[in-house]
Amino acid sequence: MGFEKFGRKSFTSVTKTAKFVDHLAEGKIEGTVCKDCGAKFFPPRADCAKCFSNNMNWFEMPKKGKLETFTTAYYAPFGFEGDPPYTMGVVDFGNNLKLFARMAKDIKPEEVKVGMEVSVRPLKYDDGQLSFEVIKT
Amino acid sequence: MKEVAIIGVGQTAFVRGYEGSIRELAFDAFREAMQDAGITQKEAEASIFCSAPEYDKQRSPAGVLAEYLGLIPQPTLYVETVCSSSSTGIKVAYGMIKSGLHDVVVVLGFQKMSEITSAESQERMGRGADIQWEAPFGTMMPAYYALYAQAYMAKHGLTHDDLMNVRIKSSTYGVINDRAVYRKPVKPADFKQGDPEAKMAGPVAWPLRVGDCCANADGSSCIILASAEKARALSKKPVWVLGIGAASEAVNMAARPDFTRGLSAGYAAAAQAYKMAGITAKDVRVAEVHDCFTIAEIMAYEGLGFAPMGEGKQLIREKATYKEGKIPVNVDGGLLSKGHPIGATGGSQIRTIVLQLRGEAGPMQVAGEPDIGLVHNIGGVGLYGNVTIFGRD
Numbered sequence: 001m002g003f004e005k006f007g008r009k010s011f012t013s014v015t016k017t018a019k020f021v022d023h024l025a026e027g028k029i030e031g032t033v034c035k036d037c038g039a040k041f042f043p044p045r046a047d048c049a050k051c052f053s054n055n056m057n058w059f060e061m062p063k064k065g066k067l068e069t070f071t072t073a074y075y076a077p078f079g080f081e082g083d084p085p086y087t088m089g090v091v092d093f094g095n096n097l098k099l100f101a102r103m104a105k106d107i108k109p110e111e112v113k114v115g116m117e118v119s120v121r122p123l124k125y126d127d128g129q130l131s132f133e134v135i136k137t
Numbered sequence: 138m139k140e141v142a143i144i145g146v147g148q149t150a151f152v153r154g155y156e157g158s159i160r161e162l163a164f165d166a167f168r169e170a171m172q173d174a175g176i177t178q179k180e181a182e183a184s185i186f187c188s189a190p191e192y193d194k195q196r197s198p199a200g201v202l203a204e205y206l207g208l209i210p211q212p213t214l215y216v217e218t219v220c221s222s223s224s225t226g227i228k229v230a231y232g233m234i235k236s237g238l239h240d241v242v243v244v245l246g247f248q249k250m251s252e253i254t255s256a257e258s259q260e261r262m263g264r265g266a267d268i269q270w271e272a273p274f275g276t277m278m279p280a281y282y283a284l285y286a287q288a289y290m291a292k293h294g295l296t297h298d299d300l301m302n303v304r305i306k307s308s309t310y311g312v313i314n315d316r317a318v319y320r321k322p323v324k325p326a327d328f329k330q331g332d333p334e335a336k337m338a339g340p341v342a343w344p345l346r347v348g349d350c351c352a353n354a355d356g357s358s359c360i361i362l363a364s365a366e367k368a369r370a371l372s373k374k375p376v377w378v379l380g381i382g383a384a385s386e387a388v389n390m391a392a393r394p395d396f397t398r399g400l401s402a403g404y405a406a407a408a409q410a411y412k413m414a415g416i417t418a419k420d421v422r423v424a425e426v427h428d429c430f431t432i433a434e435i436m437a438y439e440g441l442g443f444a445p446m447g448e449g450k451q452l453i454r455e456k457a458t459y460k461e462g463k464i465p466v467n468v469d470g471g472l473l474s475k476g477h478p479i480g481a482t483g484g485s486q487i488r489t490i491v492l493q494l495r496g497e498a499g500p501m502q503v504a505g506e507p508d509i510g511l512v513h514n515i516g517g518v519g520l521y522g523n524v525t526i527f528g529r530d
Contacts, residue, residue: 007273015269042391043270069291069396071283072343073275077260080275088274090284090390098391102274109343114291131273 007131009079016046023058024122024130031097032056042097064137065093067116072109085109089134091118103134111136141234142368142375143527144241145174145361146488151318151476154251155355159193160205162357163247166481167206170243170359176371178206181361182239184213185229187222187246188480191261192253208243217480219265220429221516222246223358224483224523228381230362240364241371246485247357248478258353265517267389279350279430280342281390281518286432287344288396293447295435297344301328302453303431304337304348304473309459311474313500316485318354318476349431354476358484360491376491379509380414380526382406386519398446399436402522403427403515407441410511410524418442421464421526422507423493425486427515428471437513438466441524465503483514487525494529 002018004010020043023030031042036053042061047054070089076082087103089112099120103112117137124130147169149155155162163186171177184206186199195201203213218225223246230242250258259277266276289295308323327337328348337348368375384405387393394401411417418441426437438449443464452458458466469475469489472482490510492498514523 003269008275010273011264011268043267043389069284069288071280071287071345072340073277073280074340074342075259075277075279076256076275077263077277078254078256079260081256083275086275088276088280088284090393090396098393100271100274100390114288 005128005130008083008125008129017044019058020044021130024132027122029061029120029122029132030058031061033059040097042099061099061120062093062097063119065091065118065120067112067114067118067134068092068098069114070103070112087112091120091134101132101134107136139377140365141231141378142363142365142372143360143378143487143491144363144368144372144375145170145176146491147173147359148316148481148485148488149356150316151354151356151478151481151485153318153354155249159195159198159247159249160202162249162355163202163245164206166357166359167243167245170361174361174371176241176361178208180241181208181211181243182241183211183233184208184243184245185216185226186213187216187226187244187483188248189217189219189222189265193249202245202247206245218516218521218523220427220477220479221483221514221521221523222480223360224487224512224514224525225383225521227360227362227378227483227487227525228383228523231378231381234362234364240367242362244360244362244484245357246481246483248480249355250353250478251355255353266520270389277342278518279345282430282432283342283345284390285396285399285436286430289432289436290344292397293450295450299435299450299453300349300431301325303428303434306453306459307428307467307471307473310468310501311470314470314475317470317474318352319474323348345430345432351429351472351477354478356476356478356481356485358481358488360484360487374495375530376494377528378525379528380410380412380416382409382413382524384409384522386522388520399440400515400519400522402519403437403440403513403524406522406524407513410526414526414528416509416526420509421511422505422509423468423490423503424464424466424511424513425469425471425489426466426513428467428473429477429515431473433515434467434471441511441513460501460503468501468503483512483523486512486514490527494527
């Protein structure tokens with residue numbers, strides 16, 4: 001339990017990586033790193049597909065990255081009707097670490113450019129849901 | 138390699154709001170394919186049903202549909218790779234026949250999307266991606282493909298006009314395809330920004346607009362495959378499966394290596410299919426590619442080797458992928474005009490290529506008696522890639 005608190009609306013309640021949400025509540029965006037082979041994962045995984053280990057530690061994601069690509073949604077799927085328009089993008093931190101998230105509401109769509117420097121931060125919605133978002137540096 | 142052939146093809150018109158159940162929908166394509174093959178159910182040794190789940194309420198549809206089609210007590214099963222389900226069904230059927238387990242196999246793709254609303258459909262499709270880590274942000278298919286479009290356009294100089302011209306090409310053939318859901322011509326004025334009359338111009342997931350997206354539809358398709366011996370005995374014009382390629386890719390966008398290079402699974406599937414068929418891109422005379430969005434067709438040109446990386450735009454600018462061009466692509470209107478009843482789409486693409494190779498494509502027929510045709514069918518946001526190559530005697 002616990003993972004139902006993730007995101008605008010979660011479709012998963014039980015996962016071995018549910019601590020991710022607790023870390024968000026503490027102000028940290030964390031991936032997992034394999035204790036045995038050192039492979040890093042974001043989004044977090046409970047199992048290492050490289051060496052089959054399930055000994056994982058949490059690590060905090062870098063703060064600075066580049067916006068690799070983005071889109072602004074003017075329609076939304078069922079359950080998100082009140083949200084558009086909203087912009088979502090992929091942030092590349094280098095070293096094979098990337099992250100997908102919405103961009104902060106205060107960034108105007110015309111300000112967003114491929115390749116721009118961005119950061120990420122945890123986010124708490126009014127209804128208590130926990131997420132993270134991309135912000136300007 | 139001429140070991141497995143297609144001996145019958147069928148497809149319903151793709152429509153909004155089919156007036157019947159999934160059984161009746163499936164039967165319509167099945168009837169046409171069986172009559173095309175000239176066989177009865179006694180000769181069909183197994184069946185494979187293909188769709189994406191959660192549009193209709195039927196769980197385990199294979200047994201239910203097999204009964205309605207008169208295909209019991211033969212073995213049947215269900216295959217799913219969302220939008221490429223029926224291409225995957227063809228691959229499974231090929232294996233069954235090549236292994237000697239069965240001589241004649243029916244592959245039926247179906248989808249009745251109109252049982253749910255468009256917003257519900259977007260939610261279902263979004264859940265064909267990463268439900269744990271991405272769907273909570275409100276993802277949907279147009280947004281995912283828009284991520285590829287944005288990065289690709291920024292790097293390669295592809296313009297909105299290029300994307301528009303993919304849709305205009307598609308409509309050229311949608312107009313003449315009586316199985317297509319969208320049969321009206323499309324003109325540049327339909328994409329004019331800020332004009333409320335311009336019905337293709339509104340943003341869906343920027344940079345993709347209404348006209349860049351294919352429509353939901355109801356439909357079914359049916360492909361009947363046979364061993365070489367049976368095909369020679371039953372069919373005057375067998376169309377041979379020469380090459381099959383299939384691949385998969387990371388579901389989460391955070392694990393995608395490069396948004397400017399198109400879909401990795403499409404590249405991998407193409408390489409396998411070309412190798413198995415012993416041909417190259419230059420040998421293909423007519424192709425069906427997975428144009429769920431206009432950007433997807435441009436990326437497919439490159440993934441299939443019809444154009445070098447970043448140069449896919451040239452093919453649409455030079456009209457090279459029109460019926461009269463050097464490599465005709467989607468000259469049945471593609472997903473953009475035919476509509477995209479998910480499980481039926483791959484079979485519909487295959488039917489088009491079979492008709493082209495038989496010289497039976499009517500007003501859409503490519504001149505010069507094409508001998509090699511290719512089908513490129515993607516599942517999800519490049520989650521599954523399928524390329525199948527066909528040839529005639």
